[in-house]
Amino acid sequence: MNDTLALARLLQLASPALPVGAYTYSQGLEWAVESGVIRDEAGAARWIGDLLAHAIGRFEAPLLARQMQAWRDTDHAEVLRLDADFLASRESAELRAETAQMGFSLRRLLRDLRDEGLAPVALVVDPLAEVAFPTVWSGIAATWGIAPHAAVVAYLWSWAENQVMAALKAVPLGQAAGQRLLATLGTRLPALADAALDLPEAAWSNFTPAFALACARHETQYSRLFRS
Template sequence: MGTPTAIGIATGTDAAPARHADAVLLQLIWLASPALPVGGFSYSEGLEAAVDAGLVTDEASARDRLLDQLALVQARSELAAAASAFVAWRCGDVARAQALNAWVAVTRETAELRLQSEQLGRSLAQWLRQRHPDDARVAALDALAPAPTWPVAFALAAAATGASPRDALLAMAFGWAENQVHAAVRAVPLGQSAGQRILGALAATIPAAVDDALARSDDTRQSFAPMLAVLSARHETQYSRLFRS
Protein backbone atom coordinates (compact mmCIF):
# COMPACT_ATOMS: atom_id res chain seq x y z
CA MET A 1 0.00 0.00 0.00
CA GLY A 2 1.25 3.43 -0.86
CA THR A 3 2.17 5.92 1.77
CA PRO A 4 1.25 9.61 1.95
CA THR A 5 3.89 12.04 0.87
CA ALA A 6 4.97 14.97 3.00
CA ILE A 7 2.20 17.15 1.55
CA GLY A 8 -0.50 14.55 2.11
CA ILE A 9 -0.96 13.23 -1.43
CA ALA A 10 -1.58 9.49 -1.62
CA THR A 11 0.78 7.39 -3.75
CA GLY A 12 0.77 3.85 -5.09
CA THR A 13 -2.49 1.92 -4.74
CA ASP A 14 -4.04 4.73 -2.67
CA ALA A 15 -3.71 7.15 -5.58
CA ALA A 16 -6.28 5.56 -7.93
CA PRO A 17 -9.37 6.20 -5.75
CA ALA A 18 -8.15 9.72 -5.06
CA ARG A 19 -7.69 10.41 -8.76
CA HIS A 20 -11.17 9.04 -9.47
CA ALA A 21 -12.70 11.28 -6.80
CA ASP A 22 -10.79 14.25 -8.22
CA ALA A 23 -12.06 13.48 -11.72
CA VAL A 24 -15.67 13.27 -10.52
CA LEU A 25 -15.34 16.55 -8.63
CA LEU A 26 -13.88 18.31 -11.66
CA GLN A 27 -16.68 16.98 -13.87
CA LEU A 28 -19.26 18.40 -11.45
CA ILE A 29 -17.46 21.77 -11.35
CA TRP A 30 -17.51 21.71 -15.14
CA LEU A 31 -21.28 21.06 -15.19
CA ALA A 32 -21.90 23.85 -12.66
CA SER A 33 -19.76 26.39 -14.50
CA PRO A 34 -21.38 29.33 -16.31
CA ALA A 35 -18.92 28.50 -19.10
CA LEU A 36 -20.89 25.33 -19.91
CA PRO A 37 -22.23 26.12 -23.40
CA VAL A 38 -25.95 25.81 -22.65
CA GLY A 39 -26.84 29.49 -22.25
CA GLY A 40 -27.96 29.55 -18.64
CA PHE A 41 -26.57 33.06 -18.22
CA SER A 42 -29.25 34.44 -20.57
CA TYR A 43 -32.18 33.68 -18.24
CA SER A 44 -33.19 35.63 -15.13
CA GLU A 45 -36.26 33.48 -14.27
CA GLY A 46 -38.52 36.45 -13.62
CA LEU A 47 -35.92 38.47 -11.73
CA GLU A 48 -35.76 41.11 -14.44
CA ALA A 49 -39.56 41.49 -14.31
CA ALA A 50 -39.37 41.78 -10.51
CA VAL A 51 -36.85 44.60 -10.91
CA ASP A 52 -39.10 46.31 -13.47
CA ALA A 53 -42.07 46.03 -11.09
CA GLY A 54 -40.09 47.53 -8.20
CA LEU A 55 -40.16 44.31 -6.17
CA VAL A 56 -36.37 43.89 -6.25
CA THR A 57 -34.48 47.11 -5.73
CA ASP A 58 -31.33 46.34 -3.75
CA GLU A 59 -29.09 43.63 -2.33
CA ALA A 60 -31.45 42.62 0.47
CA SER A 61 -34.52 42.22 -1.75
CA ALA A 62 -32.51 40.36 -4.41
CA ARG A 63 -31.09 38.01 -1.76
CA ASP A 64 -34.48 37.33 -0.22
CA ARG A 65 -36.09 36.63 -3.58
CA LEU A 66 -33.38 34.17 -4.60
CA LEU A 67 -33.45 32.41 -1.24
CA ASP A 68 -37.21 32.01 -1.57
CA GLN A 69 -36.83 30.73 -5.10
CA LEU A 70 -34.24 28.20 -3.97
CA ALA A 71 -36.57 26.83 -1.30
CA LEU A 72 -39.90 27.06 -3.10
CA VAL A 73 -38.97 26.31 -6.72
CA GLN A 74 -35.56 24.68 -6.96
CA ALA A 75 -35.87 22.30 -4.01
CA ARG A 76 -39.49 21.32 -4.58
CA SER A 77 -39.44 21.06 -8.36
CA GLU A 78 -36.21 21.34 -10.36
CA LEU A 79 -33.83 19.59 -7.97
CA ALA A 80 -36.46 17.04 -6.94
CA ALA A 81 -37.13 16.11 -10.57
CA ALA A 82 -33.41 15.89 -11.25
CA ALA A 83 -32.92 13.61 -8.22
CA SER A 84 -35.50 11.14 -9.52
CA ALA A 85 -34.16 11.36 -13.07
CA PHE A 86 -30.62 10.71 -11.80
CA VAL A 87 -31.75 7.38 -10.35
CA ALA A 88 -33.68 6.54 -13.53
CA TRP A 89 -30.65 7.14 -15.77
CA ARG A 90 -28.38 5.18 -13.44
CA CYS A 91 -30.79 2.23 -13.71
CA GLY A 92 -31.29 2.64 -17.45
CA ASP A 93 -35.01 3.23 -16.90
CA VAL A 94 -35.83 5.30 -19.97
CA ALA A 95 -39.59 5.09 -19.39
CA ARG A 96 -39.16 6.67 -15.98
CA ALA A 97 -36.96 9.42 -17.45
CA GLN A 98 -39.63 10.06 -20.09
CA ALA A 99 -42.32 10.38 -17.43
CA LEU A 100 -40.23 12.82 -15.41
CA ASN A 101 -39.44 14.84 -18.53
CA ALA A 102 -43.16 15.06 -19.31
CA TRP A 103 -43.85 16.23 -15.73
CA VAL A 104 -41.29 19.02 -16.02
CA ALA A 105 -42.67 20.13 -19.39
CA VAL A 106 -46.32 20.30 -18.32
CA THR A 107 -45.57 22.12 -15.06
CA ARG A 108 -43.92 25.11 -16.77
CA GLU A 109 -46.47 27.88 -16.23
CA THR A 110 -45.40 30.26 -18.98
CA ALA A 111 -44.00 30.06 -22.48
CA GLU A 112 -40.73 31.60 -21.30
CA LEU A 113 -40.19 29.08 -18.51
CA ARG A 114 -40.87 26.18 -20.85
CA LEU A 115 -38.60 27.66 -23.51
CA GLN A 116 -35.83 27.99 -20.93
CA SER A 117 -36.05 24.41 -19.71
CA GLU A 118 -36.23 22.96 -23.21
CA GLN A 119 -33.51 25.14 -24.71
CA LEU A 120 -31.10 24.34 -21.88
CA GLY A 121 -32.03 20.67 -22.10
CA ARG A 122 -31.43 20.50 -25.85
CA SER A 123 -28.13 22.32 -25.54
CA LEU A 124 -26.90 19.98 -22.81
CA ALA A 125 -28.03 16.96 -24.85
CA GLN A 126 -25.92 18.24 -27.74
CA TRP A 127 -22.93 18.67 -25.42
CA LEU A 128 -23.42 15.13 -24.12
CA ARG A 129 -23.54 13.73 -27.68
CA GLN A 130 -20.07 15.12 -28.25
CA ARG A 131 -18.69 13.71 -25.01
CA HIS A 132 -20.49 10.36 -24.89
CA PRO A 133 -21.36 9.46 -28.51
CA ASP A 134 -21.71 5.74 -27.74
CA ASP A 135 -23.92 6.06 -24.63
CA ALA A 136 -27.41 4.81 -25.53
CA ARG A 137 -28.85 6.93 -22.72
CA VAL A 138 -27.75 10.09 -24.55
CA ALA A 139 -29.70 9.00 -27.63
CA ALA A 140 -32.71 8.31 -25.39
CA LEU A 141 -32.38 11.78 -23.85
CA ASP A 142 -32.18 13.38 -27.28
CA ALA A 143 -35.35 11.56 -28.35
CA LEU A 144 -37.47 12.84 -25.46
CA ALA A 145 -40.54 14.70 -26.68
CA PRO A 146 -41.25 17.52 -27.09
CA ALA A 147 -37.64 18.16 -26.02
CA PRO A 148 -35.24 17.17 -23.23
CA THR A 149 -35.84 19.40 -20.21
CA TRP A 150 -33.05 20.85 -18.11
CA PRO A 151 -33.48 18.80 -14.88
CA VAL A 152 -33.64 15.50 -16.81
CA ALA A 153 -30.71 16.39 -19.04
CA PHE A 154 -28.58 17.58 -16.12
CA ALA A 155 -29.39 14.37 -14.26
CA LEU A 156 -27.93 12.29 -17.08
CA ALA A 157 -24.85 14.50 -17.38
CA ALA A 158 -24.25 14.17 -13.64
CA ALA A 159 -24.94 10.43 -13.58
CA ALA A 160 -22.34 9.96 -16.32
CA THR A 161 -19.67 11.43 -14.05
CA GLY A 162 -20.08 8.72 -11.43
CA ALA A 163 -21.05 11.28 -8.77
CA SER A 164 -23.44 10.60 -5.92
CA PRO A 165 -26.98 11.99 -6.25
CA ARG A 166 -26.36 14.51 -3.47
CA ASP A 167 -23.14 15.82 -5.01
CA ALA A 168 -24.86 16.05 -8.39
CA LEU A 169 -27.66 18.18 -6.95
CA LEU A 170 -25.21 20.38 -5.06
CA ALA A 171 -23.51 21.14 -8.37
CA MET A 172 -26.82 21.78 -10.13
CA ALA A 173 -28.02 24.11 -7.38
CA PHE A 174 -24.78 26.07 -7.26
CA GLY A 175 -24.80 26.49 -11.04
CA TRP A 176 -28.33 27.90 -10.79
CA ALA A 177 -27.30 30.20 -7.93
CA GLU A 178 -24.30 31.57 -9.78
CA ASN A 179 -26.33 32.31 -12.90
CA GLN A 180 -29.05 34.05 -10.89
CA VAL A 181 -26.56 36.17 -8.97
CA HIS A 182 -24.98 37.25 -12.24
CA ALA A 183 -28.45 38.20 -13.46
CA ALA A 184 -29.08 40.21 -10.29
CA VAL A 185 -25.77 42.06 -10.58
CA ARG A 186 -26.68 43.11 -14.10
CA ALA A 187 -30.41 43.78 -13.70
CA VAL A 188 -30.81 45.50 -10.32
CA PRO A 189 -27.91 46.51 -10.73
CA LEU A 190 -25.62 45.48 -7.88
CA GLY A 191 -21.92 45.69 -7.21
CA GLN A 192 -19.71 42.61 -7.39
CA SER A 193 -19.28 42.53 -3.60
CA ALA A 194 -23.04 42.52 -3.11
CA GLY A 195 -23.30 39.69 -5.61
CA GLN A 196 -20.72 37.67 -3.70
CA ARG A 197 -22.59 38.18 -0.43
CA ILE A 198 -25.80 36.94 -2.05
CA LEU A 199 -23.98 33.95 -3.52
CA GLY A 200 -22.59 33.20 -0.06
CA ALA A 201 -26.09 33.24 1.44
CA LEU A 202 -27.34 30.89 -1.28
CA ALA A 203 -24.37 28.55 -0.88
CA ALA A 204 -25.04 28.29 2.85
CA THR A 205 -28.65 27.29 2.16
CA ILE A 206 -28.11 24.96 -0.79
CA PRO A 207 -27.28 21.81 1.25
CA ALA A 208 -30.64 21.98 3.04
CA ALA A 209 -32.44 22.57 -0.25
CA VAL A 210 -30.71 19.53 -1.75
CA ASP A 211 -31.67 17.37 1.23
CA ASP A 212 -35.26 18.54 0.81
CA ALA A 213 -35.19 17.61 -2.88
CA LEU A 214 -33.72 14.18 -2.23
CA ALA A 215 -36.43 13.41 0.31
CA ARG A 216 -39.29 14.18 -2.08
CA SER A 217 -41.33 11.50 -3.84
CA ASP A 218 -43.63 11.75 -6.83
CA ASP A 219 -46.41 12.63 -4.41
CA THR A 220 -44.53 15.48 -2.73
CA ARG A 221 -42.67 16.94 -5.70
CA GLN A 222 -44.50 20.09 -6.75
CA SER A 223 -44.37 23.11 -9.02
CA PHE A 224 -46.39 25.92 -7.46
CA ALA A 225 -44.99 29.44 -7.50
CA PRO A 226 -47.79 31.82 -8.53
CA MET A 227 -45.79 35.04 -8.24
CA LEU A 228 -42.98 33.60 -10.35
CA ALA A 229 -45.55 32.66 -13.00
CA VAL A 230 -47.06 36.17 -12.95
CA LEU A 231 -43.67 37.84 -13.26
CA SER A 232 -42.60 35.46 -16.01
CA ALA A 233 -45.79 36.21 -17.96
CA ARG A 234 -45.19 39.95 -17.55
CA HIS A 235 -41.64 39.55 -18.73
CA GLU A 236 -42.85 38.03 -22.00
CA THR A 237 -44.24 41.45 -23.00
CA GLN A 238 -41.87 43.68 -21.05
CA TYR A 239 -40.78 46.64 -23.15
CA SER A 240 -37.06 46.49 -22.46
CA ARG A 241 -35.28 43.25 -21.57
CA LEU A 242 -31.74 41.99 -21.04
CA PHE A 243 -32.72 38.36 -20.41
CA ARG A 244 -34.78 35.69 -22.15
CA SER A 245 -36.88 34.95 -19.05
Protein backbone atom coordinates in the same frame (compact mmCIF):
# COMPACT_ATOMS: atom_id res chain seq x y z
CA MET B 1 -14.49 7.04 -11.89
CA ASN B 2 -12.50 8.12 -8.84
CA ASP B 3 -13.72 10.86 -6.52
CA THR B 4 -11.30 13.49 -7.82
CA LEU B 5 -12.30 12.97 -11.44
CA ALA B 6 -15.98 12.95 -10.45
CA LEU B 7 -15.44 16.31 -8.76
CA ALA B 8 -13.80 17.70 -11.88
CA ARG B 9 -16.70 16.46 -14.01
CA LEU B 10 -19.20 17.98 -11.58
CA LEU B 11 -17.43 21.36 -11.74
CA GLN B 12 -17.63 21.11 -15.52
CA LEU B 13 -21.39 20.49 -15.41
CA ALA B 14 -21.99 23.34 -12.95
CA SER B 15 -19.69 25.80 -14.70
CA PRO B 16 -21.12 28.98 -16.29
CA ALA B 17 -18.91 28.02 -19.25
CA LEU B 18 -21.28 25.13 -20.05
CA PRO B 19 -22.49 26.15 -23.53
CA VAL B 20 -26.24 26.06 -22.91
CA GLY B 21 -27.01 29.79 -22.77
CA ALA B 22 -28.08 29.91 -19.11
CA TYR B 23 -26.65 33.44 -18.75
CA THR B 24 -29.27 34.79 -21.17
CA TYR B 25 -32.16 34.00 -18.81
CA SER B 26 -33.36 35.70 -15.62
CA GLN B 27 -36.47 33.57 -14.95
CA GLY B 28 -38.71 36.52 -14.14
CA LEU B 29 -36.15 38.34 -12.01
CA GLU B 30 -35.80 41.12 -14.59
CA TRP B 31 -39.53 41.83 -14.40
CA ALA B 32 -39.37 41.78 -10.59
CA VAL B 33 -36.73 44.52 -10.85
CA GLU B 34 -38.75 46.48 -13.43
CA SER B 35 -41.87 46.34 -11.24
CA GLY B 36 -40.02 47.44 -8.09
CA VAL B 37 -40.34 44.14 -6.21
CA ILE B 38 -36.54 43.95 -6.22
CA ARG B 39 -34.80 47.28 -5.56
CA ASP B 40 -31.60 46.36 -3.76
CA GLU B 41 -29.44 43.57 -2.37
CA ALA B 42 -31.94 42.68 0.35
CA GLY B 43 -34.77 42.42 -2.16
CA ALA B 44 -32.70 40.21 -4.44
CA ALA B 45 -31.80 37.99 -1.49
CA ARG B 46 -35.47 37.54 -0.58
CA TRP B 47 -36.59 36.82 -4.14
CA ILE B 48 -33.84 34.34 -4.99
CA GLY B 49 -33.88 32.71 -1.55
CA ASP B 50 -37.65 32.24 -1.52
CA LEU B 51 -37.66 30.79 -5.02
CA LEU B 52 -34.80 28.47 -4.10
CA ALA B 53 -36.63 27.19 -1.03
CA HIS B 54 -40.19 27.00 -2.31
CA ALA B 55 -39.84 26.01 -5.97
CA ILE B 56 -36.40 24.99 -7.21
CA GLY B 57 -35.56 23.10 -4.04
CA ARG B 58 -38.98 21.47 -3.71
CA PHE B 59 -39.61 20.48 -7.33
CA GLU B 60 -36.66 20.79 -9.68
CA ALA B 61 -34.10 19.38 -7.22
CA PRO B 62 -36.06 16.25 -6.18
CA LEU B 63 -37.02 15.62 -9.80
CA LEU B 64 -33.35 15.82 -10.80
CA ALA B 65 -32.39 13.37 -8.05
CA ARG B 66 -35.14 10.95 -9.10
CA GLN B 67 -34.03 11.18 -12.73
CA MET B 68 -30.44 10.40 -11.75
CA GLN B 69 -31.66 7.26 -10.00
CA ALA B 70 -33.72 6.31 -13.05
CA TRP B 71 -30.71 6.75 -15.34
CA ARG B 72 -28.64 4.55 -13.02
CA ASP B 73 -31.37 1.90 -13.04
CA THR B 74 -31.68 2.18 -16.85
CA ASP B 75 -35.36 2.90 -16.23
CA HIS B 76 -35.82 4.98 -19.35
CA ALA B 77 -39.61 5.00 -19.06
CA GLU B 78 -39.25 6.77 -15.70
CA VAL B 79 -36.73 9.23 -17.17
CA LEU B 80 -39.19 10.14 -19.91
CA ARG B 81 -42.14 10.37 -17.52
CA LEU B 82 -40.26 12.85 -15.35
CA ASP B 83 -39.12 14.75 -18.43
CA ALA B 84 -42.75 15.18 -19.50
CA ASP B 85 -43.71 16.24 -15.97
CA PHE B 86 -41.02 18.90 -15.93
CA LEU B 87 -42.00 20.30 -19.31
CA ALA B 88 -45.65 20.41 -18.22
CA SER B 89 -44.68 22.26 -15.03
CA ARG B 90 -43.35 25.31 -16.91
CA GLU B 91 -45.96 28.01 -16.26
CA SER B 92 -45.13 30.38 -19.12
CA ALA B 93 -44.09 30.14 -22.74
CA GLU B 94 -40.70 31.65 -21.92
CA LEU B 95 -39.97 29.12 -19.17
CA ARG B 96 -40.91 26.26 -21.48
CA ALA B 97 -38.75 27.65 -24.28
CA GLU B 98 -35.86 28.14 -21.86
CA THR B 99 -35.65 24.55 -20.65
CA ALA B 100 -36.23 23.24 -24.20
CA GLN B 101 -33.45 25.43 -25.62
CA MET B 102 -31.02 24.55 -22.84
CA GLY B 103 -31.95 20.88 -23.12
CA PHE B 104 -31.35 21.03 -26.88
CA SER B 105 -27.95 22.65 -26.39
CA LEU B 106 -26.88 20.13 -23.75
CA ARG B 107 -28.10 17.26 -25.93
CA ARG B 108 -25.92 18.58 -28.75
CA LEU B 109 -22.98 18.74 -26.33
CA LEU B 110 -23.41 15.00 -25.70
CA ARG B 111 -22.08 14.40 -29.20
CA ASP B 112 -19.51 17.18 -29.12
CA LEU B 113 -17.87 15.77 -25.96
CA ARG B 114 -16.97 12.59 -27.88
CA ASP B 115 -17.39 10.54 -24.72
CA GLU B 116 -18.53 7.05 -25.72
CA GLY B 117 -19.80 6.47 -22.20
CA LEU B 118 -22.53 9.05 -22.79
CA ALA B 119 -23.91 7.22 -25.83
CA PRO B 120 -26.72 5.52 -23.83
CA VAL B 121 -27.95 8.95 -22.70
CA ALA B 122 -27.93 10.25 -26.26
CA LEU B 123 -29.82 7.16 -27.43
CA VAL B 124 -32.70 8.03 -25.08
CA VAL B 125 -32.89 11.80 -25.59
CA ASP B 126 -32.04 12.15 -29.29
CA PRO B 127 -35.46 11.00 -30.57
CA LEU B 128 -37.35 13.52 -28.42
CA ALA B 129 -38.86 16.57 -30.13
CA GLU B 130 -38.17 18.52 -26.92
CA VAL B 131 -36.14 17.55 -23.90
CA ALA B 132 -35.93 19.37 -20.57
CA PHE B 133 -32.55 20.60 -19.39
CA PRO B 134 -32.60 18.59 -16.09
CA THR B 135 -33.22 15.37 -18.04
CA VAL B 136 -29.98 15.61 -20.01
CA TRP B 137 -28.03 17.08 -17.08
CA SER B 138 -29.07 14.24 -14.77
CA GLY B 139 -28.17 11.66 -17.41
CA ILE B 140 -24.66 13.03 -17.76
CA ALA B 141 -24.21 13.32 -13.98
CA ALA B 142 -25.40 9.74 -13.41
CA THR B 143 -23.20 8.35 -16.19
CA TRP B 144 -20.16 10.18 -14.85
CA GLY B 145 -20.71 8.58 -11.44
CA ILE B 146 -21.38 11.79 -9.54
CA ALA B 147 -22.92 11.28 -6.09
CA PRO B 148 -26.59 12.39 -6.02
CA HIS B 149 -26.19 14.79 -3.08
CA ALA B 150 -23.19 16.51 -4.65
CA ALA B 151 -25.00 16.69 -7.98
CA VAL B 152 -28.07 18.34 -6.46
CA VAL B 153 -25.94 20.86 -4.52
CA ALA B 154 -24.06 21.75 -7.69
CA TYR B 155 -27.25 22.06 -9.73
CA LEU B 156 -28.77 24.37 -7.12
CA TRP B 157 -25.54 26.38 -6.94
CA SER B 158 -25.50 26.81 -10.71
CA TRP B 159 -29.10 28.07 -10.67
CA ALA B 160 -28.42 30.45 -7.76
CA GLU B 161 -25.26 31.79 -9.37
CA ASN B 162 -27.13 32.54 -12.58
CA GLN B 163 -29.84 34.38 -10.65
CA VAL B 164 -27.28 36.43 -8.76
CA MET B 165 -25.50 37.33 -11.99
CA ALA B 166 -28.83 38.43 -13.45
CA ALA B 167 -29.42 40.61 -10.36
CA LEU B 168 -25.98 42.17 -10.73
CA LYS B 169 -26.95 43.34 -14.21
CA ALA B 170 -30.62 44.19 -13.73
CA VAL B 171 -30.81 45.88 -10.29
CA PRO B 172 -27.82 46.63 -10.66
CA LEU B 173 -25.65 45.40 -7.80
CA GLY B 174 -21.90 45.49 -7.22
CA GLN B 175 -19.60 42.49 -7.31
CA ALA B 176 -19.21 42.44 -3.52
CA ALA B 177 -22.99 42.33 -3.10
CA GLY B 178 -23.09 39.39 -5.49
CA GLN B 179 -20.53 37.51 -3.44
CA ARG B 180 -22.46 38.20 -0.23
CA LEU B 181 -25.59 36.82 -1.85
CA LEU B 182 -23.80 33.70 -3.04
CA ALA B 183 -22.20 33.13 0.36
CA THR B 184 -25.59 33.34 2.07
CA LEU B 185 -27.38 31.17 -0.49
CA GLY B 186 -24.55 28.64 -0.44
CA THR B 187 -25.04 27.92 3.25
CA ARG B 188 -28.58 26.75 2.51
CA LEU B 189 -27.77 24.32 -0.29
CA PRO B 190 -26.67 21.20 1.68
CA ALA B 191 -29.92 21.14 3.68
CA LEU B 192 -31.99 21.75 0.55
CA ALA B 193 -30.23 18.86 -1.17
CA ASP B 194 -30.83 16.60 1.85
CA ALA B 195 -34.53 17.44 1.76
CA ALA B 196 -34.75 16.96 -2.02
CA LEU B 197 -33.27 13.47 -1.83
CA ASP B 198 -35.83 12.41 0.79
CA LEU B 199 -38.91 14.25 -0.48
CA PRO B 200 -41.62 11.88 -1.79
CA GLU B 201 -43.04 12.79 -5.17
CA ALA B 202 -46.47 13.50 -3.67
CA ALA B 203 -44.87 16.36 -1.72
CA TRP B 204 -43.07 17.98 -4.68
CA SER B 205 -44.31 21.51 -5.29
CA ASN B 206 -43.46 24.52 -7.41
CA PHE B 207 -46.46 26.60 -6.36
CA THR B 208 -45.02 30.11 -6.57
CA PRO B 209 -47.67 32.38 -8.13
CA ALA B 210 -45.58 35.56 -8.01
CA PHE B 211 -42.81 33.79 -9.92
CA ALA B 212 -45.24 32.52 -12.56
CA LEU B 213 -46.69 36.01 -13.02
CA ALA B 214 -43.24 37.58 -13.24
CA CYS B 215 -42.22 35.13 -15.97
CA ALA B 216 -45.44 35.70 -17.92
CA ARG B 217 -45.23 39.48 -17.67
CA HIS B 218 -41.60 39.46 -18.74
CA GLU B 219 -42.73 38.09 -22.10
CA THR B 220 -44.22 41.50 -22.94
CA GLN B 221 -41.78 43.70 -21.04
CA TYR B 222 -40.83 46.58 -23.36
CA SER B 223 -37.14 46.96 -22.47
CA ARG B 224 -35.18 43.97 -21.28
CA LEU B 225 -31.72 42.41 -21.14
CA PHE B 226 -32.75 38.75 -20.80
CA ARG B 227 -34.66 36.27 -22.93
CA SER B 228 -36.77 35.20 -19.95
